[in-house]
Amino acid sequence: MIQLKIHGNLLNWIKNFLTNRQNMVKIGKCFSNCYTTENGTPQGSSISPLLFIIMVNDFPKLSKYTSDAFFADDCTIWRSGNNCAQIIFHLQQELDLISDWCQKWGFKMNTEKSCGIVFTNKIINLSSIILKIGGKKYHLMIRLNY
Secondary structure (H helix, E strand, O other), X not given: OOOOOOOHXXXXXXXXXXXXXXXXXXXXXXXXXXXXXXXXXXXXXXXXXXXXXXXXXXXXXXXXXXXXXEEOOEEEEEOOOOOHHHHHHHHHHHHHHHHHHHHHHOOOOOOOOOXXXXXXXXXXXXXXXOOEEXXXXXXEEEEEOO
């Protein structure tokens, strides 16, 4: 936030807003025990989406041949070309860069919900395509275009 020239009372207020928060879950008439979170912003707060945008403002710059898009806290990356092996090699480099960034800032990627899709008009062996996030292989699907 300092790099974005957020300072003074506003910065202090945001620090206080995010630090040592006591949380409790309510389901019906039942309440959980109090707990604190390691990182993140409170759900339902009007300032939380803005703070999240500030947090992902330094998302890694990917190569000029790889594109990315965000929707809320979901990110998609894609790359196209004629050489599948080369595409996979470069996508893995991008995933490693993103994984390092996530580790640096305390983000956790959900590899259970992550998947890759191959769009091609060629016959390929899906088992030959291996992409990993944090050392864990993620699911691939294939879409053949004829």
